[in-house]
Amino acid sequence: MADRQRHRLAIIARHLAPEGAADADPGTTFHAALSPSQCSNAASGARKLSSYERVHGSVSRDLPTWVPVPQPAGQEFQDILYEKSATDGIAKITINRPERRNAFRPLTVSELRRAFDLARDDTQVGVIIFTGKGTEAFCSGGDQAVRGKHGYVGDDNIGRLNILDVQIQIRRLPKPVIAMVAGYAVGGGHVLHMVCDLTIAAENAVFGQTGPKVGSFDAGYGCSMMARLVGQKKAREMWFLARFYSAEEADKMGLVNKVVPLEKLEEETVVWSREILRNSPMAVRLCKSSLNAVEDGHAGLQEFAGNATLLFYNSEEGQEGKTAFLEGRPPDFSRFPRLP
Numbered sequence: 001m002a003d004r005q006r007h008r009l010a011i012i013a014r015h016l017a018p019e020g021a022a023d024a025d026p027g028t029t030f031h032a033a034l035s036p037s038q039c040s041n042a043a044s045g046a047r048k049l050s051s052y053e054r055v056h057g058s059v060s061r062d063l064p065t066w067v068p069v070p071q072p073a074g075q076e077f078q079d080i081l082y083e084k085s086a087t088d089g090i091a092k093i094t095i096n097r098p099e100r101r102n103a104f105r106p107l108t109v110s111e112l113r114r115a116f117d118l119a120r121d122d123t124q125v126g127v128i129i130f131t132g133k134g135t136e137a138f139c140s141g142g143d144q145a146v147r148g149k150h151g152y153v154g155d156d157n158i159g160r161l162n163i164l165d166v167q168i169q170i171r172r173l174p175k176p177v178i179a180m181v182a183g184y185a186v187g188g189g190h191v192l193h194m195v196c197d198l199t200i201a202a203e204n205a206v207f208g209q210t211g212p213k214v215g216s217f218d219a220g221y222g223c224s225m226m227a228r229l230v231g232q233k234k235a236r237e238m239w240f241l242a243r244f245y246s247a248e249e250a251d252k253m254g255l256v257n258k259v260v261p262l263e264k265l266e267e268e269t270v271v272w273s274r275e276i277l278r279n280s281p282m283a284v285r286l287c288k289s290s291l292n293a294v295e296d297g298h299a300g301l302q303e304f305a306g307n308a309t310l311l312f313y314n315s316e317e318g319q320e321g322k323t324a325f326l327e328g329r330p331p332d333f334s335r336f337p338r339l340p
C-alpha cells in the first residue's frame, strides 16, 4: 500500500477509534489540552490531534471583558444591556429585568430590536449571545402586568405583540444567535430561545410554555418550530398541558444543544461562540440561511437568494454589468463561461 494511502487509513482509524484506544499511527502523540467541547471523545486526554487541531489549537476558555456599547444621549437602554467582548467578535444582549424574571414589556421589545440591529450591522460582530440578567430566568415571556386587550401596552397606550418581530429578526439575522439560558425560559421566553440558532443551558434551566395557563398562545414559531424541534406528540404535550421541563429533559427532547453547570454557563457559551468565530463567516451565514430556507417558504428563499446576490455582486461578471452601464456601453458577458 502506498505511504499516502496508509497514512490516510491511519488517520481515519484514529478518528473512529474508541476513547483511549491505542494509536493507529506510530507518529507523534499529542497529549491534548483539548476542551471537551472541541472533541467530545477526547476525555482520555491523550490522543492524537488531527492536522486541523495541530494548526488551530483550542479556543480560549477565558471569560471576555464585556464592554457596554454606548448609546446616543437620551437613548440609553433601560430594559436591556448591549455589550461586546473586548477581544472577540461576540456581542451580548441581556434582558435586564431580573425582578420580573426578565419578562418583556414594549420598551424591552423596542430595545431588543435596536440592539439586534446594531449587532447585525456591526461588521466586527460574528456571534450574538442572547441571555437574561441573573440566574433565576432567561425570560418569563410577556409582562402580564402590562397586558391589555390588544397586546402589551407601553407609554403610548397602544397594545403590541411585537415580540413576534424580534423572533423574525433573530431568525433572519445572518449571524448565529446563541441563547444562554439560566433559570426559567417560559412562555414567550421559551419561544425566544427556540428561535435562536443554538441554546446552551445551565443545569438549573427550566423550559415550558405557560400561555394556556394565562390565556395566551403563540401559534406561530411557538408551535411550528417546537414541533420541528421535539416532534408533534411532545409539542402537543408542551402546549396542551403547559408543564415545565428540566434542562436534562429538554436536552433529551432536542430542545437544547448542551447542558452545563450554572457556574460554567458563560464559559461554555463563549467557547461555542469562539469556535464559530474561527470558521468562515460566509459559510456559516449560508448554512443558517439554507437551514431557514428549507422551512420558511418564500421568506426563506428570499433570504437565501439575497446571499446569492451578495456573492454575485462581488464577481467579475456582476461587476461587468454595472461598469458597462456606467460607461454607457453594452456589457461584454461573452468572457464568462456558461458552466455545466
Ligand SMILES: CC(C)(COP(=O)(O)OP(=O)(O)OC[C@H]1O[C@@H](n2cnc3c(N)ncnc32)[C@H](O)[C@@H]1OP(=O)(O)O)[C@@H](O)C(=O)NCCC(=O)NCCSC(=O)c1cc(O)c2ccccc2c1O
Pocket: 099, 100, 101, 103, 136, 137, 140, 141, 142, 143, 144, 145, 152, 161, 162, 163, 164, 184, 186, 187, 188, 189, 210, 211, 214, 216, 217, 218, 219
Ligand atoms: C417564571 C415563573 C415560573 C417564576 O416563578 P418564581 O416562583 O421563581 O418567581 P415569581 O413567580 O415569584 O416571580 C418573581 C416576580 O416576577 C414577576 N413575574 C414573573 N414572570 C412575570 C411575567 N411574565 N409578567 C409579569 N411579572 C412576572 C412575578 O409576578 C413576581 O413579582 P412580585 O412583585 O410578586 O415579586 C413565574 O413567575 C411565572 O410563571 N411567570 C409567568 C409566566 C407567563 O405566564 N408568561 C407569559 C406567557 S404569554 C407570553 O409570554 C406571550 C407574549 C407575547 O408577546 C406574545 C405575542 C404573540 C403571541 C403570543 C404571545 C405570548 O404568549
